[in-house]
Amino acid sequence: MNYRSETQELIMKKDTMDTPVETNETKKPKKDQEYKIITRNLDVFYGEFQALKNINMKILPYSVTALIGPSGCGKSTYLRVFNRMNDYIDDFRIEGDVIVDRKNIYTEKIEIEQLRKDVGMVFQKPNPFPKTIFENVAYGLRIQGVKDKHFINEKVESSLKQVTLWDEVKDNLKKNALALSGGQQQRLCIARTLAVEPEVILMDEPTSALDPISTGKIEELLFDLKNEYTIVIVTHNMQQAARVSDHTAFFYMGDLIEEGKTTQIFTKPSNKRTENYITGRFG
Amino acid sequence: MKKTKEVVIEKFLLFSALITILTTIGIVLVLAIEAFKFFREVSVFEFLTDTEWTPLFTKKRFGILPLLSGTFLTSIIAIAVALPIGLTIAIFLSEYAPRKFREYIKPSLEMLAAVPTVVYGFFALTVVTPFLQTIIPGMSGFNSLSAGIVMGIMIIPIISSLSEDALRAVPNSLREASYGMGSTRLQTAFKVTVPAASSGIVVSIILAISRAIGETMIVAIAAGQQPRLTMNPLVPVETLTAYIVQVSLGDVPHNSLEYRTIFAAGITLFIFTFILNNISHWIKNKYREKYD
Amino acid sequence: MTSRKNRNNRLKDKIFSVWGIISTLIGLILLVIFIGDIIIEGIHRIDWDFLTGLPSRKPEIAGIFTAMMGTIWVLLLTAMISFPIGVAAGVYLEEYGKKGRLSKLLEINISNLAGVPSIIYGLLGLEIFARIMNLGSSILAGSMTLALLILPIIIVATRESIKAVPSSLKDASFALGATKWQTIYLQVLPASFGGILTGVILALSRAVGEAAPLIVVGALAYVPFAPKTPMDEFSVLPIQIFNWISRPQHGFITNAAAAIIILLVITFAMNGVAIYLRNKWQKKIKW
Structure with a gap:
């Protein structure tokens, strides 16, 4: 218990240490309430194997946070902690606190379906349902029991517009989503996530299966989306992390x-291993 | 509300799965209870040692041996047909045949198993027996030979398909090692591949035997309905299964001793197939561990 | 010396390869001969009167109408009973009861049931359905018996098809807040439906050809009228064939051959549909 407060202090200290660097930052939240996601003393196990060790981290709302590191470092596991997608893995065990919107999400009281509506997720490989484009976006609403056709139509249209896919597909919404290109499919998957009005969007290497042009489109999208959503993105690509994220x-x-x-992590990392990784010496 | 629905659905799914357990319990209980009633009237000793089975006659004898001998005779003949052919097919398809040929021939062979067994019975009685009678004069119109041969044709796919899977699971490095020393495909097959896949092949043979023992319509049609303790393949015999059919076709009152005889025959059949199936599972599990 | 031995070995290799082709084809050739023989024997007997005729003591006027109706009844009822139970059990084993002693037990039990001879199911149906549940030798009792018989096939086919559904599809559904059952019902089952249907049709084609368990349950060889309700007594094509084969007059052998042609057409048609569905489904869905 002592240890917890120590680490917390450490992080607080780091926050204050950061202050001189962020000269152009005007708003600087300090209270826990102003963070979207907080993890305290988080340990994650798969059976005997410990995948995450005592993670303490706070994520700001309306920003893009990038999680980086070599394969198997636990960044994807960490991402999936926030919407409890790890729950289906055998032998998965978690200790510590994960707080999203001031609620501890690893308690009995949490309704997991509601959590996942609030914390949406986009996956590494585009995974549209083998249904029409329209039904892909409408799926999240339908499972909530929304029957209002007018509302669904509007939501589908606005979501597709948000991901700049509307103009490309508006004439064939009845087409099977699997017929779209990879980049289009991934934007469709983002639109599908937006349609249920999440607060947080988790992205697990969303562009790793895409060509550079599609990647560029999705990165552009992130700039728009962070005005309305809190985004956490796992990426293998250092340049991408540097380009799109506010925190790393x-x-x-x-x-x-x-x-x-x-800016600080990529210009003057305080840890030697971070420096080695971002300069491409391993990973 | 939503939670309750999820729980109710899961309970329904679980119940459906449990029906399979209830089926097994049902089979075991039905056979055991009726057989128990049977053995209150007939001693186990008589059942196992008497050489005559005549429950439907006035002078009743209850020795299971004639039915067992009929069952094993037809099954042995079937395996004698299916084993060499099935195993050859398996080796040929896995070691010799081009991939395209294999892809077309395998589903065609499965057709042999899709033909209803009454149809095979018809073949045995109206085609195979008359043909064999021209070669073997004095052969009876009902006999275990033609029933066994036709049953063998039917179970070829069981042996060929499962054995082929086992052979193809043998790593190619083993074959290459053998070819590298100048062996022919035949030598490689019999000295390297077949021994390496032996457990899978044994499993296929056991399952084929189990299938032959439980087969009903072919023997009921073509092997005759005369319980006889013999190893002569040319005369009529009766199998456990054919006896059950014979009694079921007649008008035997429930709760009579005759009625219970079919359960006594049934439990004997069940015990044999159960043991064979479990041996094959046991070998399969051991074999899986070996290859992982 | 060595070269002669080598030549010898090569010759053996050649001989085996010829023997391999013969073995592979022998079963199929015999099947073709058998079927050819049956067609020659029975095809001329098939006409409208044969299809719509009632059973008779005279082979020339006997028809398969009652047996045909019995087969259709049994087929439909068996499908209605075994399909929901088999798919539900398969879904449970694949999606809910993955770990634990119970699912291990279920798994061993199902593979054991698959090896139980069909006639044993007949004894089960006779005692439980016909006698204890007092259904008598009805279509319902026979169909319930056959449903239990093909349950393991349907369960295994369901599990295989569900296993082939990529987990990314489930992940996407869960990530949107779908419950487990919503995910199964809206994503997993539609995506695996082709495979499940293929398995169900193959299982039913096996049920259509079964005679032994139905004989034991008490299905009759001679039924004067076509069944009208599930509680009626019945016959099916394989039993009718069996009955005709065991008659001495040659006319009945011809009838049996003709009925076999009908039965084979039904069986092969079902297998064909199943294979067609499987291929179509495999082509349609690629992830």
């Missing part, structure tokens, strides 16, 4: 090595 956290072998402003 570096994971290595289940430890959170370093986190902070992206």
Whole structure:
């Protein structure tokens, strides 16, 4: 218990240490209530294997936070903690607190379906349902029991517009989503997530299966989306993390090595391993 | 509300799965209870040692041996047909045949197993027996030979298909090692591949035997309905299954000793197939561990 | 010496390869001969009167109408009973009861049931359905018996098809806040439906050809009228064939051959539909 407060202090200290660097930042939240997601002393196990070790981290609303690190470092596991997608893995066990919107999400009281509506997710490989484009976006509403056709139509249209897919598909919404290109499919998956009005969007290497042009489109999208949503993105691509994120956290072998402003992490990392990784010396 | 619905659905799904357990319990209980009533009137010793089975006659004898001998005779003949052919097909398809040929021939062979067994019975009685009678004069119109041969044709796909799977699971490096030393495909097949896949092949043979023992309509039609303790394949015999059919076709009152004889025959049949199936599962599990 | 031995080995190799082709084709050739023989024997007997005729002591006027109706009744009822139970059990095993002693037990039990001879199911149906549940030798009792018989096939087919559904599809559904059952019902089952249907049709085609368990349950060889309700007594094509085969007059052998042609057409048609569905489904869905 002592340890917890120590680490918390450490993080607080780091926040204050960050202050001189962020000269152009005007608003600087300090209270826990102003953070969207807080994890405290988080340990994650798969059976005997410990995938995450004592993670303490806070994520700001209306920003893009990038999780980086070499394969198997625990960044994807960490991402999936926020919408409890790890629950289906055998032997998965978690200790510590994960707080989203001031609610501990690993308690009995949490309704997991509601959590996942609030915390949406976009996956590594585009995974549209083998249904029409329209039905893909409408799916989230339908499972909530929404029957109002007018509302669904509007929601589908606005969601597709948000991801700039509307003009490309508006004439064939009845077409099977699997007929779209990879980049279009991924934007469709983002639209599908937006349609249920989440607060947080988790993205697990969303562009790793896409060509550079499609990647560019999705990165552009992130700039627009962060005005309305809190975005956490896992990426393998250093340039991408540098381009799109406001904050960056570096994971290595289940430890959170370093986190902070992206500009700071990429220009003067305080940890040697972070520096080695972002300069491409390993990973 | 939503939670309750989810729980109710899960309970329904679980119940459906449990029906399979209830089926097994039902089978075991039905056979055991009726057989128990049977053995209150007939001693187990008589059942196992008497050489005559005449429950439907006035002078009743209850020795299961004639039915067992009929069952094993037809099954042995069937395996004698199916094993060499099935195993050859398996080796040929896995070691010799081009991929395209295999892809077309395998589903065609499965057709042999899709033909209803009454149809095979018809073949045995109206085609195979008359043909064999021209070669073997004095052969009876009902006999275990033609029933066994036709049953063998029917179970070829069981042996060929499962054995082929086992052979193809043998790593190619083993074959290449053998070819590298100048072996022919035949030598490689019999000295390397077949021994390496032996457990899978044994499983296929056991399952084929189990299938032959439980087969009903072919033997009921073509092997005759005369319980006889013999190993002569040319005369009429009766199998456990054919006896059950014979009694079921007649008008035997419930709760009579005759009625219970079919359960006594049934439990004997069940025990044999149960043991065979479990041996094959046991070998399969051991074999899986070996390859992982 | 060595070269002669080598030549010898090569010759053996050649001989085996010829023997391999013969073995592979022998079963199929015999099947073709059998079927050819049956067609020659029975095809001329098939006409409208044969299809719509009632059973008779005279082979020339006997028809398969009652047996045909019995087969259709049994087929429909068996499908209605086994389909929901089999799919539900398959879904449970694949999606809910993945771990634990119970599912291990269920799994062993199902593979054991698959190896139980069909006639044993007949004894089960006779005692439980016909006698204890007092259904008598009715279509319902026979169909319930056959449903239990093909349940393992349907369960295994369901599990295989569900296993082939990519987990990314489930992830996407869960991530949108769908419950487990919503995900199964809206994503998993539609995506695996082709495979499940293929398995169900193959299982039913096996049920159509079964005679032994129905004989034991008490289905009759001679039924004067076509059944009208599930509680009626009945006959089916395989039993009618069996009955005709065991008659001495040659006319009945011809009838049996003709009825076999009908039965084979039904069986092969069902297998054909199943294979067609499987291929179509495999082509349609690629992830």
